[in-house]
Amino acid sequence: MIADPGSPPPATTLKFLYIYNVALKTKSIVLTILNEAKTRLQNTGIDNPKLAAEILVASVLNCPRLELSLRRNEKLTSAQVVAVEDGTRRLGKHEPIGYVLGHADFMGHAFKCDCRALIPRPETEELVEFVIGYEPLWQIERPFIIDIGTGSGCIIVSLALHRKNGNFRAIDVSADAIELAKENARTNNLTDAIKFLTADFDGAEIPSGMDAVVANPPYVRTADFLKLEKNVRLWEPRLALDGGEDGLQVIRPLIQKACKILNPGRFLFMEIGFDQWPAVKKLLAESGFHRSSVHPDCSGHNRLVMAVK
Numbered sequence: 001m002i003a004d005p006g007s008p009p010p011a012t013t014l015k016f017l018y019i020y021n022v023a024l025k026t027k028s029i030v031l032t033i034l035n036e037a038k039t040r041l042q043n044t045g046i047d048n049p050k051l052a053a054e055i056l057v058a059s060v061l062n063c064p065r066l067e068l069s070l071r072r073n074e075k076l077t078s079a080q081v082v083a084v085e086d087g088t089r090r091l092g093k094h095e096p097i098g099y100v101l102g103h104a105d106f107m108g109h110a111f112k113c114d115c116r117a118l119i120p121r122p123e124t125e126e127l128v129e130f131v132i133g134y135e136p137l138w139q140i141e142r143p144f145i146i147d148i149g150t151g152s153g154c155i156i157v158s159l160a161l162h163r164k165n166g167n168f169r170a171i172d173v174s175a176d177a178i179e180l181a182k183e184n185a186r187t188n189n190l191t192d193a194i195k196f197l198t199a200d201f202d203g204a205e206i207p208s209g210m211d212a213v214v215a216n217p218p219y220v221r222t223a224d225f226l227k228l229e230k231n232v233r234l235w236e237p238r239l240a241l242d243g244g245e246d247g248l249q250v251i252r253p254l255i256q257k258a259c260k261i262l263n264p265g266r267f268l269f270m271e272i273g274f275d276q277w278p279a280v281k282k283l284l285a286e287s288g289f290h291r292s293s294v295h296p297d298c299s300g301h302n303r304l305v306m307a308v309k
Helices: 014-026 029-044 049-061 065-070 078-092 097-101 122-132 154-162 175-187 251-261 277-287
Strands: 103-106 109-112 144-148 167-172 194-198 210-215 262-271 291-296 302-308
Touching: 029 049, 029 078, 049 065, 049 078, 049 097, 078 097, 097 103, 109 154, 109 175, 122 154, 122 210, 122 262, 122 302, 144 154, 144 251, 154 167, 154 175, 154 194, 154 210, 167 175, 175 194, 210 251, 251 262, 251 277, 277 291, 277 302
Parallel strands: 144 167, 144 210, 167 194, 210 262
Antiparallel strands: 103 109, 262 302, 291 302
């Protein structure tokens, strides 16, 4: 269902009520409402309005999107019409659909998401899959793992769900993000499995002796941030995206911190920008990592970094 935006939604417009009443008579309620939502979103200029409308209506109906064609003659309740209207209004303001729905799928699990943290992304799933599949880490009896800049908690929660034998910690400078991450841990029955800390990782007293540092740091150059799509630039937290003038403002101290807290021979896993590998490779070598490699994402970009101290 659609997430509560934090304030009471406006009353359904007369136009939508009219559409609803007409739909009742024509017995094609879902189809009519779906087409109306698609048209309105198209007029606002958002990307792929048809897909957005389908995802929205499917969420309101609590059904798979591909099932809509089988339910196009189904009657919506007035509350469902209000929910579609509210969701259409929010999407029309370029609010990300993950925030409108209040959740996003990540590694096969539903994660609560709102403006406190970035929406979990497919590229980050690839980072998690890489960590899960890296057997040298999991051959350690109980690996000590920290997620730096945890955001929604999607990385550390996913690792804890898929690999039960770890000692898991997560840190973020945003207290709001940490609260969201805790909510996602609690939803997945991992309250006692992960320890969360609100602090700036660079100045925090993080225990040494770590076996793995995992991070999806902000790496967008400031000049490029201003070119991002509206649904990202206007809504998602800039703190989690903007990596400074060269995109390495957070990555640079993160690498140095990771090298300090990792045990010798242990691992750093990190997501970076598509063109940052040459600079990151140099930073890793300068900070004390004796071996590093980069792996392409599903688009063929060098985004997934692994380094050994």
